Amino acid sequence: MAMNLKSLSVLLGLSQTTISRALNGYPEVSAQTRRRVLDAVRETGYRPNRAAQRLATGKAKSIGLVMPVGLVTESDVHFGEFLEGLSSKAVAYDFHFVMNPSLPGEEETTFRRLAASGTVDALFLASVRADDGRLAMLQSLSVPFIVHGRSIGVPMDYPYLDIDNTKAFYTATRLLIQLGHTRIALINGPEHLTYAIRRKRGVVRALADVGLILPDEAVQHSVMTDDYGFQGMQRFLTLDEPPTAVLCSSTVLALGAVRALNEAKLKIGRDVSLIAHDDVLPMLKPEHFSVPLTTTRSSLRAAGARIAERLIGPLLGLCDYPRQELWETELIVRDSTGPAPL
Amino acid sequence: MAMNLKSLSVLLGLSQTTISRALNGYPEVSAQTRRRVLDAVRETGYRPNRAAQRLATGKAKSIGLVMPVGLVTESDVHFGEFLEGLSSKAVAYDFHFVMNPSLPGEEETTFRRLAASGTVDALFLASVRADDGRLAMLQSLSVPFIVHGRSIGVPMDYPYLDIDNTKAFYTATRLLIQLGHTRIALINGPEHLTYAIRRKRGVVRALADVGLILPDEAVQHSVMTDDYGFQGMQRFLTLDEPPTAVLCSSTVLALGAVRALNEAKLKIGRDVSLIAHDDVLPMLKPEHFSVPLTTTRSSLRAAGARIAERLIGPLLGLCDYPRQELWETELIVRDSTGPAPL
DNA sequence: CAAATTATTCAAAGCGCTTTGGGCGTTAGA
DNA sequence: TCTAACGCCCAAAGCGCTTTGAATAATTTG
Known part of the structure; x- marks a missing residue:
């Protein structure tokens, strides 16, 4: 049934060694022989058995x-x-x-x-x-x-x-501060993941530079789905002093956040500023949001x-x-x- | 370096056969020996080489x-x-x-x-x-x-x-017809894929049932990103007689479609009805759209x-x-x- | 107690490939 | 001319596992 090296060698009247070498590009095979081998391979549809190759070479590819x-x-x-x-x-x-x-x-x-x-x-x-x-x-x-x-x-x-997650969010936060924002919130990824930790650090540092802090209630950690983006933003809006700017760890989170802002009839970029990290997901381009999103970008x-x-x-x-x-x-x-x- | 069957057999003073059998649950191994083998495996961290297993059994798992x-x-x-x-x-x-x-x-x-x-x-x-x-x-x-x-x-x-793509879109279209819609459009997946073909058929059939047709300009075929959802809907809105109901082959497409409707200040569910196919993507739940979406659902x-x-x-x-x-x-x-x- | 089972274990033969270590003709060097 | 050097090709030895066919030890059975 399955064509293997041995059958092929019989078919061609060559040793298995020679065929193997011909296929793997070793020099000690005459051009003519190599042609013959290659032709036979094409005709028979032979493929080296990968498991055997692995066993022999120790490489799994x-x-x-x-x-x-x-x-x-x-x-x-x-x-x-x-x-x-x-x-x-x-x-x-x-x-x-x-x-x-x-x-x-x-x-x-x-x-x-x-x-x-x-x-x-x-x-x-x-x-x-x-x-x-x-x-x-x-x-x-x-x-x-x-x-x-x-x-x-x-x-x-x-x-x-x-x-450089820290720097990304540091720079983003600094921009917000330059725009006059002082109440800034963060909708972040899962708390235990280091990228989330670093992003938070970036925000904290930028705020610290101007003597501000990032209160606990202005941070949400969660899986990055639009659900949580929505919930996070909704919660922020119920705070005594709601943030005027929010950073999101993903455009997916931003999707939900935008929804929450729309429901609250808040205008993005005027009432609340938004910056999201953009992993360059083809299905979710920041420039296509109803209000195109300011982002930190890096292609996943x-x-x-x-x-x-x-x-x-x-x-x-x-x-x-x-x-x-x-x-x-x-x-x-x-x-x-x-x-x-x- | 790497522990293998042979080393293990030497270590235990058993044959490779016996060890192999002990590990693969064959009955002809005494309980005591099996224990010994299992213990040794745990201690040495031995794992059968998968390539060798494949070669020997012919099964790749x-x-x-x-x-x-x-x-x-x-x-x-x-x-x-x-x-x-x-x-x-x-x-x-x-x-x-x-x-x-x-x-x-x-x-x-x-x-x-x-x-x-x-x-x-x-x-x-x-x-x-x-x-x-x-x-x-x-x-x-x-x-x-x-x-x-x-x-x-x-x-x-x-x-x-x-x-059953045909039925799904047939039923959805029938609902729209029952609601009084006669100008119905479809934002579909790629033209050559059969699910898209069947979905279109479903729509066509439901319309045919009541003597209506689906004009070519009321159908868009494309990759299912929000971009195309947006473009598709925008194009529909420029038609002489824009549709009053639109079906989308994915909630991702619907995302863009909704954006286009919002930009046109049209109210979803009132000015334009929307039904999307929902693959149950955890990041994009139809019930979380600003206007919760009517969907045909099947979990991918x-x-x-x-x-x-x-x-x-x-x-x-x-x-x-x-x-x-x-x-x-x-x-x-x-x-x-x-x-x-x- | 010998013969027949049954329970355990083993040696050895592959699985299909790569690679080492020659073995021949041929050609080049001395 | 003789030998060294290639060029090209082959037989055979693994790679690490499973599995077949036996062998040996332990139990039963008649």
């Missing part, structure tokens, strides 16, 4: 990614977008990646199993938490890996790609592509990738920000 | 999914949501799935390669087109597969899971989960799955539909 799955599916959209980037590169290198859906508590086990079973030659970690124990674990696994994001309070030196898809590159490149001997990258974000001013109301 | 990638990334959000469902089940059966990003023209090659190389034991196909040649190809591959959606004009008998995530089940089940000898399933959708009436304006 695949990268593992542990996908958080569970009750609360964090950041689905964002994750999907990241995947697109990752996969576009993977295909270019003929790598495939195995998704390992994993329940929250079982992630560590999953990583261990992947590494020990030789299913993948490289791993990828996302949704980094403060003091994330998975980093030390990955380090110990003797499988190359890259982290999307970086931890806090982990003194290790590990490879990562992250964006580009990050995925870059990580794939850095993961795969070294496996193929293409070196020279930086070990750690910190991308700057762009602050793009549109119509959702304006001077603070008097 | 993984399912392949060819992910469309390219210039126009179709329905990212929708796809992501589907994935979540698929993966949640996969994990339950200790299967992983390999994503194969594939450019539009290369899908067929990718399928072939996956099948011939024994990387996966089952395949999955989505984004079905009319007269989709990939079906015949899959059939010929001697690898089990399931199609999400079903083709049109392909007389074959193949396993699928689909929702549930579909993913079900497909994983049907893909994996038979491989494990759990049979009794229907070969073809056609899910009904629910028509849920909220506030975005109302009587046609006079």
Whole structure:
């Protein structure tokens, strides 16, 4: 049934060695023989068995990614977008990646199993938490890996790609302050994730620069769906002194926030200013909001592509990738920000 | 470095056979020996090499999914949501799935390669087109597969899971007609995809029932992003006789459509009625639109989960799955539909 | 108590590929 | 001319696991 090396070798009257070499581009095969092999492969539809290749070479040509799955599916959209980037590169290198859906508590086990079973030659970690124990674990696994994001309070030196979240939100907040806002609120991602922690820090710092503070009631941490954006904004509006400017950790949150503002008949950019972080989700462009959103921008898809590159490149001997990258974000001013109301 | 069966057998003074059997639950191993093996496994962190297992058993314990990638990334959000469902089940059966990003023209090659190389034991196909040649190809591959959606004009008998798109949009349109609407428009998915074709048919039929037709200028086919929802609705509003009711193939499209209506100062549910198909995207709930949307509903995530089940089940000898399933959708009436304006 | 089971365990043969270590003709160097 | 150097190709040894066919030890059975 299935064509394999042996059948092919019989068919061609060549040794398996020669065929293997012809296919893998080794020089010690005559041009004529190589042609013959290639032709036969085309005709028979032969494909080397990947499991056998793995076993023989020890290389899996695949990268593992542990996908958080569970009750609360964090950041689905964002994750999907990241995947697109990752996969576009993977295909270019003929790598495939195995998704390992994993329940929250079982992630560590999953990583261990992947590494020990030789299913993948490289791993990828996302949704980094403060003091994330998975980093030390990955380090110990003797499988190359890259982290999307970086931890806090982990003194290790590990490879990562992250964006400068602190700076992004610091700059955004500074803009709001320059516009005269003093009551600023934040609708953030999940509290334990480091990007959320850093974004909050950015806001806090910018406020501190001018002697202001960020009160607890002006911060919401939650999964980034429009629901929570809505709820968060609604709650802010019931405060004694509602904020005149709000930062959102995602355009998805902003979607809900905008809805809440509309319901309250508040005009965005005049009554309340809004800045969101834009992951460049194709389905949700900030310039298409009824009032185009001012954003801090960094493409999640580009990050995925870059990580794939850095993961795969070294496996193929293409070196020279930086070990750690910190991308700057762009602050793009549109119509959702304006001077603070008097 | 890496612990393997041989080392373990030396360590325990047992044969590889016995250990293998102990681990795979065969009866011909004494309880005591099994304990010893299990303990040793725990201590050493041994994991069977998956490539070797595959080679030996011929089973890959993984399912392949060819992910469309390219210039126009179709329905990212929708796809992501589907994935979540698929993966949640996969994990339950200790299967992983390999994503194969594939450019539009290369899908067929990718399928072939996956099948011939024994990387996966089952395949999955989505984004079905009319007269989709990939079906015949899959059939010929001697690898089990399931199609999400079903083709049109392909007389074959193949396993699928689909929702009754025609009926969904037929029923929705009938509701609009009952409310007195006669000028109805449709913002649909990509023209070549069968779900879009069927949805349009549903609309056409319901209109035909009462002697009406669906003019070409009242239909838009496009990728389902909010952009296109916006553009589509805007265009409809410039028609000589603008529609009084519009159907959208996704809540994402509806997002843009709503924006266009807001800009035109038209009141949803009064000036213009809106019905959208709801894939139950957690980030975009129809009940959270400023005017809660009337929808036809069917969970994409549930579909993913079900497909994983049907893909994996038979491989494990759990049979009794229907070969073809056609899910009904629910028509849920909220506030975005109302009587046609006079 | 011998013979027949039954319960455990093992050695060895693959699974399909890559890779090491030759083995021949041919051509180049001395 | 003889030898060193290629060029090209092959046989065979794994990679780490499962599985078949036996062997050995422990129990039963007649």
